[in-house]
Amino acid sequence: MDANKIGEWAGIVWRLLSKENREMTxxxxxxxxxxxxxxxxxxxxxxxxxxxxxxxxxxxxxxxNLSLMLNLYIG
Known part of the structure; x- marks a missing residue:
């Protein structure tokens, strides 16, 4: 598996979870x-x-179930 491909797949999943804004199976x-x-x-x-x-x-x-974690960094 190529790291660039994994990064692309991660982006696809991240965008989906961000758009749906809910837990998904x-x-x-x-x-x-x-x-x-x-x-x-x-x-x-x-x-x-x-x-x-x-x-x-x-x-x-x-x-x-999967959902996105919101990370807030102040500083």
Missing amino acids: FEEVMKATGLDERQLAGAIGWLAREDKIIFNAPHDGKLA
């Missing part, structure tokens, strides 16, 4: 973006490393 994100599981995993890893994504894991064994 992996399936919803895959369907809305057209990314496959491997591409989505790379994008999520990229966004997680940049501290831009939140995983909300339910306790009922279902898959986690």
